[in-house]
Amino acid sequence: MIVNTELEQKGNLFPSEIIKYKKVVDTLYFTTKNNVILQVTVVRDSVIRFRYTTTGKFDNDFSYGITIHASRGYNFLEVTEEETHYVIKTSKLICKVEKLSLQIKIYDALDLKLINEDELGFHWEESYEFGGDIVKMSKVCQRAESYYGLGDKPVGVNMKGKRFENWVTDSYAFGKDTDPIYKAIPFYTAIQDNKSYGIFFDNTFKTHFDFGQERRNVTSFWAQGGEMNYYFIYGPKMEDVVANYTDLTGKPHALPPLWALGFHQCKWSYFPESEVKEITNTFRKLQIPCDAIYLDIDYMDGFRCFTWDKNHFPDPKRMVKELENDGFKTVVIIDPGIKIDLEYDVFKEALDKDYFCKRADGPYMKGKVWPGECYFPDYTKPEVREWWSELFKELIEDIGVKGVWNDMNEPAVMEVPNKTFPDDVRHDFDGNPCSHRKAHNVYGMQMARATYHGLKKFAYPKRPFVITRAAYSGTQRYTSTWMGDNVATWEHLWIANVQAQRMAMSGFSFAGSDIGGFAEQPQGELFARWIQLGVFHAFCRVHSSGDHGDQEPWVFGTEITDIVRKFIELRYQLLPYLYTAFWDYINDGIPILKSLVLFDQEDVHTHYRSDEFVYGDKILVCPVLEPNTKGRRMYIPRGNWYNFWTDEMVEGGKEMWVDADLDSMPIFIKEGAVIPKYPVQQYVGEKQFNEITLDVYYKVGKETSKLYDDAHDGYDYKKGRYSLRTFKFTGKENEIILQQHKEGKFDAQYSNFRIVFHNLPFKITSFEIDNVKVDLQESNGNKHQEILVEKSFTEIHLFGDE
Numbered sequence: 001m002i003v004n005t006e007l008e009q010k011g012n013l014f015p016s017e018i019i020k021y022k023k024v025v026d027t028l029y030f031t032t033k034n035n036v037i038l039q040v041t042v043v044r045d046s047v048i049r050f051r052y053t054t055t056g057k058f059d060n061d062f063s064y065g066i067t068i069h070a071s072r073g074y075n076f077l078e079v080t081e082e083e084t085h086y087v088i089k090t091s092k093l094i095c096k097v098e099k100l101s102l103q104i105k106i107y108d109a110l111d112l113k114l115i116n117e118d119e120l121g122f123h124w125e126e127s128y129e130f131g132g133d134i135v136k137m138s139k140v141c142q143r144a145e146s147y148y149g150l151g152d153k154p155v156g157v158n159m160k161g162k163r164f165e166n167w168v169t170d171s172y173a174f175g176k177d178t179d180p181i182y183k184a185i186p187f188y189t190a191i192q193d194n195k196s197y198g199i200f201f202d203n204t205f206k207t208h209f210d211f212g213q214e215r216r217n218v219t220s221f222w223a224q225g226g227e228m229n230y231y232f233i234y235g236p237k238m239e240d241v242v243a244n245y246t247d248l249t250g251k252p253h254a255l256p257p258l259w260a261l262g263f264h265q266c267k268w269s270y271f272p273e274s275e276v277k278e279i280t281n282t283f284r285k286l287q288i289p290c291d292a293i294y295l296d297i298d299y300m301d302g303f304r305c306f307t308w309d310k311n312h313f314p315d316p317k318r319m320v321k322e323l324e325n326d327g328f329k330t331v332v333i334i335d336p337g338i339k340i341d342l343e344y345d346v347f348k349e350a351l352d353k354d355y356f357c358k359r360a361d362g363p364y365m366k367g368k369v370w371p372g373e374c375y376f377p378d379y380t381k382p383e384v385r386e387w388w389s390e391l392f393k394e395l396i397e398d399i400g401v402k403g404v405w406n407d408m409n410e411p412a413v414m415e416v417p418n419k420t421f422p423d424d425v426r427h428d429f430d431g432n433p434c435s436h437r438k439a440h441n442v443y444g445m446q447m448a449r450a451t452y453h454g455l456k457k458f459a460y461p462k463r464p465f466v467i468t469r470a471a472y473s474g475t476q477r478y479t480s481t482w483m484g485d486n487v488a489t490w491e492h493l494w495i496a497n498v499q500a501q502r503m504a505m506s507g508f509s510f511a512g513s514d515i516g517g518f519a520e521q522p523q524g525e526l527f528a529r530w531i532q533l534g535v536f537h538a539f540c541r542v543h544s545s546g547d548h549g550d551q552e553p554w555v556f557g558t559e560i561t562d563i564v565r566k567f568i569e570l571r572y573q574l575l576p577y578l579y580t581a582f583w584d585y586i587n588d589g590i591p592i593l594k595s596l597v598l599f600d601q602e603d604v605h606t607h608y609r610s611d612e613f614v615y616g617d618k619i620l621v622c623p624v625l626e627p628n629t630k631g632r633r634m635y636i637p638r639g640n641w642y643n644f645w646t647d648e649m650v651e652g653g654k655e656m657w658v659d660a661d662l663d664s665m666p667i668f669i670k671e672g673a674v675i676p677k678y679p680v681q682q683y684v685g686e687k688q689f690n691e692i693t694l695d696v697y698y699k700v701g702k703e704t705s706k707l708y709d710d711a712h713d714g715y716d717y718k719k720g721r722y723s724l725r726t727f728k729f730t731g732k733e734n735e736i737i738l739q740q741h742k743e744g745k746f747d748a749q750y751s752n753f754r755i756v757f758h759n760l761p762f763k764i765t766s767f768e769i770d771n772v773k774v775d776l777q778e779s780n781g782n783k784h785q786e787i788l789v790e791k792s793f794t795e796i797h798l799f800g801d802e
């Protein structure tokens with residue numbers, strides 16, 4: 001045993017020496033003299049779970065974070081005993097467990113390099129007040145090690161030197177460095193010496209992470225209760241770490257309907273019906289694409305969920321239908337607080353069925369939210385989730401609402417100092433009864449889960465769309481998310497950028513900020529810059545509190561309106577590209593946004609970059625985050641990139657100035673890329689088009705791009721009715737070969753390809769489609785950079801002259 005008197009005096013306890021070892025299939029148990037058991041489970045060759053108990057017995061193994069669909073299984077496992085330690089070997093990792101201290105060291109199995117090492121390792125403090133332990137883990141923070149992840153923290157992408165808390169919190173007008181805010185995602189990735197690993201601390205109590213803040217050479221994490229229970233995930237590529245974490249905690253159960261990737265407009269609140277219509281009509285009149293309109297709390301009758309204010313919305317079904325005819329989907333807000341009102345059937349039913357949360361001694365958990373005093377359903381009880389799901393029948397099936405927005409689900413309680421339930425509130429926790437200390441961080445997740453199941457059932461055969469504010473690891477399986485109540489300031493534009501990147505590398509790609517800021521009102525310039533960033537986030541919605549004036553794209557004058565339109569149009573053109581990135585995300589767990597460190601971890605210059613990111617895998621974006629500027633300095637990652645606006649090529653691996661007037665922003669395309677584009681539509685499905693554009697960016701060498709497509713809604717794609725095209729580009733001095741491989745049974749509505757070549761160093765003189773020579777005049781209308789291919793080719797061969 002390692003004696004650390006100072007810490008021991010502070011009440012810390014440590015495991016003593018191992019006296020027993022047992023192996024059951026993929027799980028090993030090491031028991032110490034003082035009744036600590038370390039359970040090591042080899043989940044995959046590169047994923048190992050470490051779980052500790054201090055009582056000689058483990059509690060029921062239950063997790064909301066880990067999905068049953070996670071892939072498991074390893075190729076190789078060998079355990080050997082040496083004099084001072086045990087050695088666990090998989091094909092990717094070697095893990096040593098010290099006999100005297102239970103401390104862990106983890107090595108890369110191939111080059112035997114040390115990747116991660118316990119400092120004190122597992123230790124704990126007994127909690128007299130609540131029982132159980134405050135469980136702690138400390139690891140050595142290696143030289144030049146950097147840390148990323150942890151969900152929505154409003155700080156620069158690299159977290160080195162900082163400490164954080166995870167406790168989902170309603171955080172109106174939070175700021176840079178405010179901690180904690182809305183989400184609890186206890187997962188980080190680290191990188192050191194070009195090797196990346198991740199740690200998912202699957203503990204729903206309040207957790208803390210310290211990345212070398214308290215002690216420069218120590219990284220630690222701890223929780224107020226529950227088990228020390230973490231998954232160690234090895235890369236060495238950071239993208240594989242994130243993909244593996246996303247696999248463990250789950251990918252979205254289905255693709256979103258394509259309209260959900262369109263542009264959304266929201267405000268607190270649009271009412272009455274005439275105002276909603278005025279907004280949607282203006283979008284169409286000004287030809288600014290938009291797919292969804294939101295109704296905030298004022299559509300309800302006295303803020304009672306699942307009711308309508310019939311004065312303002314006399315016939316919701318008709319209105320929703322009319323909006324739909326005009327290409328708008330209606331999304332409505334649903335909060336967890338249920339107004340105490342015996343005349344209100346939702347309240348009455350939940351009361352009769354005993355579905356509301358109760359305090360330790362039995363009274364109901366009563367708290368104030370928008371409707372005044374409320375009770376709150378215990379969404380951690382399966383029966384309650386079932387009931388909640390059924391409540392959506394009328395809204396979705398009958399009225400025709402297409403999406404539901406879950407808010408205040410931290411859960412937020414007004415006029416109390418801790419902004420939420422007291423600790424003693426009881427929860428079912430799926431048959432593992434506990435206090436709010438344990439259930440708090442998953443409350444919102446379980447609400448969103450129940451909402452998702454309701455929508456899935458009643459929207460069938462269409463796909464559901466849900467958005468949530470609170471989240472714990474795994475919430476991405478059910479819903480999209482936004483970052484809560486931000487502010488219309490330049491600093492918040494910076495925050496929105498780092499948050500979206502951070503969420504993506506925390507397994508949650510379907511995320512976005514309130515564009516323009518929720519509190520206060522932006523100047524036109526800030527709004528335009530925010531739209532430019534927002535169109536590159538998977539969830540793209542303007543929202544504002546409405547207190548300080550309007551925030552629709554047309555309220556800032558025509559110059560701004562035109563800029564906003566231009567960027568929303570670009571989003572709609574790039575929908576097939578985003579949809580393809582989403583496909584990669586739900587299949588392989590690949591984040592839709594890639595911070596530069598995730599994109600190119602080998603280049604240490606990327607380790608501290610926060611502003612630039614790669615959208616999908618081919619488009620480099622960098623928002624302009626300051627007023628009154630005609631451009632900015634930015635880092636271009638290694639490789640050759642084309643300026644999207646000018647086609648000028650730049651060589652990466654360096655920082656440079658990029659021009660970007662207010663109507664522009666720095667966007668670069670990776671050389672060799674094939675970028676698919678739809679025509680501009682006012683909403684998804686507005687147009688039937690039989691032609692898709694492929695923008696091809698010349699390169700000497702090879703590059704692979706993808707294009708995914710399906711019916712844009714419904715589940716047929718799960719039965720193979722999708723189309724996944726792989727484009728292989730090969731560029732030579734006077735020649736290009738573009739090969740296409742198509743997989744899946746779906747025939748897209750387009751059969752023609754307009755192929756636009758960027759930066760061809762030669763004039764096209766002739767070309768062949770599938771080995772047949774084509775008349776150049778007819779197929780490119782005499783343009784030297786463009787050809788029209790009116791069939792699904794497998795190979796295009798293009799020849800040119802200087």
Ligand code: GLC
Pocket residue numbers: 267268296297333407408469484485518543544545
């Ligand atoms: C919360 C939400 C915000 C919403 C408001 C009223 O502040 O975060 O988006 O508009 O409540 O429902």
